[in-house]
Amino acid sequence: MKRSVLIPLAAAMMFASAAHAERGSDGELKILYWQAPSILNPFLSGGTKDIHASSLIIEPLAHYDTDGNLVPTLAEEIPTVGNGGVSADLRTITWKLKQGVVWSDGSPFTAHDVVFTADYCLHPEGGCNAAERFQDVESVEALDDHTVKITFGVAKPFPYGPFVGSEVPVFQKAQYQDCMGAKAPECTEQNFGTIGTGPFKVREFRPNDVVLYEMNENYRIPGKPHFSSVLLKGGGDAVSAARAVLETGEFDYAWNLQVEPEILSTMESAGKGEVLSAFGTSVERLMVQLTNPDKTLGDKRATYQNGNNPHPFLSDPAVRRALSMAIDRQILVDAGYGPAGRVTCNVLPAPAIYASKANDWCKTQNIEGANKLLDDAGWEHGSDGVRAKDGVRLSILYQTSTNSVRQGTQALIKQMWQEIGVETELRNISASVFFGGDQSSPDTFQKFFADIEMYTNNFNGTDPENYMLRWTCDKMPSPETQWIGQNMPRYCSAQYDELASELSQTAELKDRARIAKQMNDMLIDYGAMIPLIHRGGVAARANSLGGGAYPNVWDATPWNIQDWHRK
Amino acid sequence: MTDALAPERAAARHRSLWLDVWLQFRTHRGALVGVVVFGLIVVGVLFGPLIHDVDPQYLDYKSKNQGMSWAHPMGTDNLGRDMFAQVLAGGRTSLAVGVTAMALSLTLGTFVGVMAGFFRPLEGPLMRFTDLFLALPILPLLLVIIMLFRDPLRTAFGPEIGIFILIVFVIGITSWMQTARIVRGEVLAIKEREFVLAARSIGTRPHRIILRHLFPNVLSPIMVSATLGVAQAIITESALSFLGLGFPSDFPTWGRLLYDGVPFLNLTPDRVIWPGLAISLTVLSVNYMGDGLRDALDPRIRGR
């Protein structure tokens, strides 16, 4: 019995020693995140920074690469219907785990760890952030030490929710078994010193400041990682983070640099590093309030009321279309995003098979057309230049979160709308309030007590089903649902809801793409949302850093950190 | 010099206190320069937009990030807004905020300080009240105040005046504590002095003692607080903008212009130089005026 455990271990150690000369030969890697990691347990935090910081230590069964393809990590291969890993009725998925993988403390990694991780996240008192990934999961069981079977309650055309991507890594059962449910937050030692199978392990962690990693001597790939230690520093702001890589050269890699493009290009010209960008599914968009947000309505403010509470002027399709036509999106990109943005007319811009081309009319500004549309709809210029009809003026309250790029975009759009006779009042709200969802605050993005609001949204992984389901009638925020729901425009269409249920029952990728595109086109054509910019992840990388260090918009950027090396 | 002439001469010499103060103030060169510079700034921001009539909010996107030129005397920002027009417009707001908030905090601080120093029973409660304010976390306080009062003020006074009242109020009530403590300390020392005891012994009412005897003697620390207060209010306002609690983004103030310009330090230094200069000049001139005023108000210096 003992022997059987020891043999794979010894084999792993032989491999390790054979390539030992190379492992860790590149010294220290310095990474800068301007938001600091606060915990190394992604289930308990869920902030992107924490997921990235823990992805050096713990791994999922499979990662997404920078193109959005699934690559096996702890699994032997990606289960599909073709290779028999996914059952024909789409209700089970069976993962084969790699042999001989050990945790950084030397103990073997088995299917029981995977099962435990599911129990840990699904514990009702744990407050696990990745719970959505386990949606419809009926059971997770270990068929043997290296086989895990996940059974879903419904047919899952896209069964790669659990244990795929750095949000849902596998925890070590031995370390976390006393940390279930309500005990989870009290396990500070575990949450700060997570044991994993990844290329690095924690040497020192100072919450909200810095993580020091050292290489995992038990890492399964011989000769990797190339760096012997990693320093991940957090805090500060994006501009100075870019400066530390591009101008002073103190750091090797800086993450998520939402900075005005001319600042980045000035810094880049110092020659110490380069700016990288990658595009995922993030779209900066305007949400259009279709219900009446007038304060005098009391409880009915900004609620649907079965369509009996329409917005005084945004309920007019001509106005919605004109607002979109009047925007010169290229200027917004040039002014605020540069390499981090491109013009888009879709709320579902990627992956490529899902991207619709039906709305490309929005790519060029059309002030004349917008003016004509409003003229034809009977909106007349008033004495102050603002259009009005039947005493209703086109005066918009336009809110977003506080962020210098967003405020620049607001100012530009305000001026573009001025040209078609629309008056705009700008408002910005602290992000912690705007995205907070506090019931008592009138300023949350769910309550949407304004006419237009702007923010970015995206979806995890490559499957848009859950994302497209956000705009069905039942997802409208209202007092009855404690303002929960992502259908901010209060868009409601029977046809859209039908397409949504069709999408959840369709397995064939081509058909899924067709339906999703059709749903996207409906939303854009109706004008419930006005997409502006397809936003990318921007990072700065020192010239001396090689090995595929590139922002990964589908997964955590350090997903392949074992390959990073010094040039 | 006969006795008959004496009353007449006495009458001629009996000038009002404020004339005396003015005469003394005039001899202070720095103070006069301060008055002139401050006056120029005030006149500039009030009437400048009449001469340089570019809309500060107009985005001339094609001429963004420009240096100084005739069309744009202070250059343009990264969205093509004219910096000179923005500095002028920002000055109106910043000066108004600075002066009003300072006045509010000074009034509150002096009132609490004098009351606490003079009336023994009030001292404990008032000073604990001051401690309370000193100990309150300002940021959450701001969030709460803004959440509770922004909408009512916005509907009552319109978006701009509403937020102005709010910001002045917020800066005022979070910055009076130091003045209060200093004034109280001075009052505690002065009220034991002979002239106060003398006034008290002849039955002078407390409010007369405070106004006639105490107040003029604590004016000098108040003046220092006032001059620092204007600067502090202007800077606090910029911190508020930074946190997203200040004026709307299309409503420039000097502090906000400076904050927005800092990342562009290498690219377009004009963006920080001019607002920074405007703040510094204002603070300096107010300070010199305060110095002159302090000397002029000090009876021991006046008439030397």
Place this chain on the structure above:
Amino acid sequence: MFRYAVRRLIFAVPTLLVISFIIFALLDLAPSDPTAQLPLTIPEEVREMIKLSLGLGEPFHIRYVRWLEQFLVNEPLNLIETYWDVRIGDSEQRLRVRSWSTRAPVIDLIAERLPQTLMVVGVSYMVAILIAVPIGVVSAYRQYSIFDQVGTFISMVGFSVPTFFTGTVLIVIFSVMLGWLPSIYDTTHVVEDFDSFIVQVKQMIMPVMVLGLFNAAQLSRFMRSSMLDNLNQEYVRTARAKGMTEPVVVLIHVLRNSMIPVITVIALGLPATFAGAIITEQIFRINGVGQLLIGAIESADIPTVQTVTFIFAILIVMFNLVADLLYGMLDPRIRYD
């Protein structure tokens, strides 16, 4: 004096309780939300679960009483246990005040950060006093001299320029252009020998200077005005008339009396060295208490904000008392009893 001090101390207890309640109520009223920083891809149902797991489902007064118990009873007990290595009662079950974003005990977070804050902010405060007092004295003694004019000018410019500006300018000059100093404070750096000491000094120069100059500007104004007030008093004339030398008159008699109000200002500023300097710590990435507080406010980590501000409140109340006692000791005209 002693009775006064005791009375004040006793009075401080209800004051602090009221303060803690107000802070708690304010934070509870504030519209920030601990789940706001999570990615939008996490659905609301999960967010609600997270909030429940943070204890937000309980009513306000229960949360307040629980925090009070944790802070006033459990934390001190824990401190005693770890300090003397003893066991009091059931320490396994005792709940400590835990941060929501890191899930670690808040006191441990503060303890981890205090050294950096005390080091940088404390040194800068000392630098500020060392600069401000001589400048204030000379400026007042030689009022309207060139020295006074230049000193006034520089200190007012220093005061009127926000630290976010001076900090960035220093970084651009000394880190980017000249490459002399690091722009990021390495908090993991350990001083063991002379070389590492130099590294530590190098990384402290800019933040200390930024903060020091800002504080010095303010202090030197108070020092100067207080000196001016005293220089014109009768006792100065008397001292001179008695034939005392000028240094004795100025440095012993006038300085001592002028320091009285200045000491209040200094003592009141001391708790701020604990709270740290939010903007400076942010710019140079120093993991001090200020950064902890601002980070906690941004992520609506209420237990952390509550605990940090409450400790801050205790320090303020204490230092106010110290300032008042000093006042009484230094100025015989003030009587407390």
